[in-house]
Amino acid sequence: MRSHGYKHMVAVGMILAVVTQGVLSLKLRDVSVPAVVIKGDDVWLNCTYDLEKETLYSIKWHKNNIEFYRYIPVNSPPGQVYDLEGIHIDLTRSSEGNIYMPTTDVNSEGIYRCEVSSEAPIFGTVKGERELRIYVNPSTKPQILGTKPHYDISDIVNLTCKSAPSRPAAFLKWLVNGVEVEPRSHQLYRPPALEYPPGLFTSTLMLSLPAPYHGKMSVQCEAIISQAHTLRSEEITITNSTRGRNSMAGDIDSMTDGPSISGGKSEYQVGETVDVNCTATKSQPPAELHWYINDKEVRPEHIVPRPPIVYSGGEESTVLGLRFEVRSRHFQKNEMRLRCTATLSEVKKMTSEPIEVETAEQQRSDLHVDQVNAESVQSKSSTSCLTTTLIKSFLCILILWSSV
Numbered sequence: 001m002r003s004h005g006y007k008h009m010v011a012v013g014m015i016l017a018v019v020t021q022g023v024l025s026l027k028l029r030d031v032s033v034p035a036v037v038i039k040g041d042d043v044w045l046n047c048t049y050d051l052e053k054e055t056l057y058s059i060k061w062h063k064n065n066i067e068f069y070r071y072i073p074v075n076s077p078p079g080q081v082y083d084l085e086g087i088h089i090d091l092t093r094s095s096e097g098n099i100y101m102p103t104t105d106v107n108s109e110g111i112y113r114c115e116v117s118s119e120a121p122i123f124g125t126v127k128g129e130r131e132l133r134i135y136v137n138p139s140t141k142p143q144i145l146g147t148k149p150h151y152d153i154s155d156i157v158n159l160t161c162k163s164a165p166s167r168p169a170a171f172l173k174w175l176v177n178g179v180e181v182e183p184r185s186h187q188l189y190r191p192p193a194l195e196y197p198p199g200l201f202t203s204t205l206m207l208s209l210p211a212p213y214h215g216k217m218s219v220q221c222e223a224i225i226s227q228a229h230t231l232r233s234e235e236i237t238i239t240n241s242t243r244g245r246n247s248m249a250g251d252i253d254s255m256t257d258g259p260s261i262s263g264g265k266s267e268y269q270v271g272e273t274v275d276v277n278c279t280a281t282k283s284q285p286p287a288e289l290h291w292y293i294n295d296k297e298v299r300p301e302h303i304v305p306r307p308p309i310v311y312s313g314g315e316e317s318t319v320l321g322l323r324f325e326v327r328s329r330h331f332q333k334n335e336m337r338l339r340c341t342a343t344l345s346e347v348k349k350m351t352s353e354p355i356e357v358e359t360a361e362q363q364r365s366d367l368h369v370d371q372v373n374a375e376s377v378q379s380k381s382s383t384s385c386l387t388t389t390l391i392k393s394f395l396c397i398l399i400l401w402s403s404v
């Protein structure tokens with residue numbers, strides 16, 4: 001009985017040691033940065049942490065690895081801002097790790113990192129990153145340029161569709177009589193999007209096709225802006241040893257908008273099978289999921305498609321399974337990291353006003369004449385020849401000449 005009790009004590013002691021390490025050390029709770037911001041909007045960049053028994057030394061914010069904010073409680077003032085493009089901090093509203101930017105511009109886009117460090121004797125550091133993208137919606141519908149009041153039957157209708165500046169660039173489409181012109185059609189010419197004004201993109205798409213045989217056609221241009229952003233799940237670190245660090249529970253437990261990973265263990269031995277699911281938060285259109293092992297995208301043979309969870313409002317949560325046998329190559333320094341990303345896209349469409357392209361009545365008669373008989377040539381040709389191009393005039397003259 002006695003020795004049994006002793007063993008029990010030892011076991012409790014070991015658990016306590018693990019728990020002490022797990023709970024009573026500096027922890028990052030959340031790095032909250034919006035994934036998408038419309039240019040000009042204000043943002044909060046919030047970094048929350050648990051010091052536990054430690055003392056705060058500093059909080060630092062970086063954008064694309066460049067420091068722009070530092071909070072050191074013993075300094076006076078404790079908060080300090082460094083100049084960086086796209087960073088506009090209102091210090092009066094910011095405190096500690098939470099900073100307020102009353103406005104944003106295209107240079108505000110980037111990867112934001114918050115780094116929290118503790119004082120001696122522990123000198124712990126925890127950090128987390130989030131990506132912020134800046135979008136700009138086009139201010140107007142796309143425009144159709146280059147229309148002529150009338151087209152001759154043998155004319156080429158040559159039109160340009162131009163989008164209002166946006167970020168990201170708009171993808172343009174032409175619709176002729178309501179039918180989309182194939183993106184690879186030789187009737188289209190798509191020059192690269194022009195970056196103007198800086199940070200915004202103007203797209204153009206040219207359409208050239210013969211003037212309509214039957215008098216009229218309707219053309220319309222559509223601008224599509226796919227505002228996609230990718231959210232990362234928490235990274236799960238799996239070890240192959242019982243003494244390994246276990247972050248299965250998540251260092252950052254309030255990543256409310258990212259996808260979540262379920263069904264895994266924190267520890268696997270070589271030869272065991274990892275069988276996990278990644279579930280996106282609900283959205284419409286549904287999110288696209290990707291799996292990564294040690295930052296490398298997983299090969300399709302290990303991916304298990306799963307039915308989505310459909311909600312009553314039409315929204316869906318995409319689910320994607322991952323299943324593979326653990327090999328020793330999966331472990332780097334006794335650790336294997338699993339991560340899943342969800343790409344959400346919001347597609348915005350804007351359509352130009354439809355434009356009617358019309359072939360002038362008398363020019364159509366011309367063709368009729370050419371095709372059918374020469375008897376009516378004289379009168380009709382003589383009037384229309386006056387307005388046509390040099391080459392056509394030459395043709396008309398020939399016709400007239402022969403019919404005299």
Ligand SMILES: *[C@@H]1O[C@H](CO)[C@@H](O)[C@H](O)[C@H]1NC(C)=O
Pocket residue numbers: 032044045046098
């Ligand atoms: C960020 O922190 C500020 C001030 O602490 C708070 O007002 C704001 O709601 C927080 N925003 C988010 C998204 O957590």
Ligand SMILES: *[C@@H]1O[C@H](CO)[C@@H](O)[C@H](O)[C@H]1NC(C)=O
Pocket residue numbers: 156158159208
């Ligand atoms: C169409 O218009 C563009 C731009 O104005 C011009 O470069 C091109 O040569 C024109 N093509 C035809 C077939 O007229």
Ligand SMILES: *[C@@H]1O[C@H](CO)[C@@H](O)[C@H](O)[C@H]1NC(C)=O
Pocket residue numbers: 240241242328329331334
């Ligand atoms: C974990 O994996 C590493 C690398 O494959 C290996 O060196 C180590 O012995 C393994 N540890 C255990 C407990 O299996």
Ligand SMILES: *[C@@H]1O[C@H](CO)[C@@H](O)[C@H](O)[C@H]1NC(C)=O
Pocket residue numbers: 262263264275276277306307319321
């Ligand atoms: C993954 O989801 C499917 C349902 O789509 C479920 O049957 C399976 O048990 C889940 N696997 C894990 C490991 O949670």
